[in-house]
Amino acid sequence: MKLLNGINSNKKSCQQGNGDLISDEKLTALVVDSDIICQVLEKAILESQGIQAQVVGSGRDAIDLLASGVNFDLIIIAMVLPIMNGVETTRQIRAMGIRSKMLGVTACSYERERRAFLDAGVDEFIEKPLTPQKLASVLREIRNA
Amino acid sequence: MATNREALNQQLQQIVNSLKEQGILDNQFGIVHSLKEYNSPFFLAEMIPMFSQNVQTILRDLTRTLEKEPVNYYDLEEYCIKLKGCTSSIGARRMALACVTLRQAVDNKNKDGCDSALNGMRHEYQNLQSSLDIILELERRIVSHQA
Numbered sequence: 626m627k628l629l630n631g632i633n634s635n636k637k638s639c640q641q642g643n644g645d646l647i648s649d650e651k652l653t654a655l656v657v658d659s660d661i662i663c664q665v666l667e668k669a670i671l672e673s674q675g676i677q678a679q680v681v682g683s684g685r686d687a688i689d690l691l692a693s694g695v696n697f698d699l700i701i702i703a704m705v706l707p708i709m710n711g712v713e714t715t716r717q718i719r720a721m722g723i724r725s726k727m728l729g730v731t732a733c734s735y736e737r738e739r740r741a742f743l744d745a746g747v748d749e750f751i752e753k754p755l756t757p758q759k760l761a762s763v764l765r766e767i768r769n770a
Numbered sequence: 771m772a773t774n775r776e777a778l779n780q781q782l783q784q785i786v787n788s789l790k791e792q793g794i795l796d797n798q799f800g801i802v803h804s805l806k807e808y809n810s811p812f813f814l815a816e817m818i819p820m821f822s823q824n825v826q827t828i829l830r831d832l833t834r835t836l837e838k839e840p841v842n843y844y845d846l847e848e849y850c851i852k853l854k855g856c857t858s859s860i861g862a863r864r865m866a867l868a869c870v871t872l873r874q875a876v877d878n879k880n881k882d883g884c885d886s887a888l889n890g891m892r893h894e895y896q897n898l899q900s901s902l903d904i905i906l907e908l909e910r911r912i913v914s915h916q917a
Contacts, residue, residue, distance in 0.1 A: 662824050662856035665817065666802060673808040705851045732855035732866075733873050754798050754859040 652767060653696070656680045657687040657714065658703040658730075667701060667755050674757055674764060683707050684714030691718060697725050698767050701755070702747065704731035704738060712745045719746035726767050730755060775915040782908045789901050799861030811913050818906045821860050825895060828853045829888075832872075836884055846876045846884065853891075865894045 654676050656667045664680045671678040676699070681687050684706045691697075700718070704711040715727060729747035731738060739750050751759050786803070789795040806813035832849045835842055854869035868891040875883030 658855075660824070660852050660856050662817075662821050663859050665820070666805075666859045669805045669809050669813070670801070673805055703855070705848050705855075731851065732853075732858055733851050733870065753855045754801075754861075756798065756801055 652676045652698045652764065654678045654699040654701060655687065655690070655697040655725075656701050657682075657684065657706065657711070658701075659683060659706050660703070663703065663753065663755075670755055670757060670760070671701075674760060676764070684709035684711065684717070687714055688717055688721070691721060691723055699763065700725050700727045702727060702729055704729065704742060712741050715742065715745040715747055726763060728763055775912060778908055778912045778915065782905065782912065785901070785904060785908070794864050794898060794901055795861050796863040797861065798858065798863075802860055811916055815906060815909045815913055817860070818902050818909070821856065821862075822899060822902065824856055825853065825865075828856070829892065829895065832888055832891075836881070836888060841879075841881055841884070843876050843879050847873065850876055862898050865891065865898055868894045 652675070654671050656664060656671070656678055658664050658667065658680070659682045664682070668678045668680050679690075679695075679697075681690060684702075685708065687700070687702070700723075702711045702715060706714060709717075711729060711731070715729065718727070727747040727749075729742035729745075729750040730753050731742075731750075732753045734750070734752045742750050749763060786795060786799060790797070790799075802817065803814055810816075828849055832846065832853070835845045835849065850869055850873045854866050854873070857865040857869065868887065872884060872887035872891060875887045
């Protein structure tokens, strides 16, 4: 199925969904989400904004990918992830010295969850669904940096 | 041929507008629909069955978790958040709201409340699914005209 191209939780190479290597010109993003619908839609929304996006389905896969040396301008990370949740994954990513812009996302946000995500190291927190409008200010900051 | 496609597109838009007025869908569905411009003409036609399968899986997991004793409210919470994530991401407004009701019952560790909320969610899903079936059929016809 075409929608699942490029979505592979075990893939560590830096490729777009159509197999081409990522160029240096476009912003890059990593989506860390275990839900297939959110994976597909968030990737598609990012790509509609001209961003090359890769998807992994767990915190462990995200950490392994980042530890392999692949860099991303933006990391979008869900709170609910298998085994290691988004908060703990964020903590570990920041402990690795990764300074990418990190956007925490979740569907049901209580204040305590928002606070936990921000304290763990995400730069911003949004409630799902991801939309081009919600992304706009984040992308502006990255492009201006 | 173009006229047929335009007519189908108009019909689809009318249905989507009606579903928005009923609160079944929201503006996020329009965003999802528009992604076919950047992705592939088959985007929505592939997305809908994938969404349906995903929702059915999560609803099954919720049901099984609620049937076990003692109830694992932590797992229920995670399934609930996951379901709200995917339903809100596609624009299924009433289903996403039903998830909020379920989460409140989960937070209160109220099993009867969870049962009631889950039944409400199943009802919303049945309504949504019948609407999505119509949208899917139209979308497939639109895509086949474009082909």
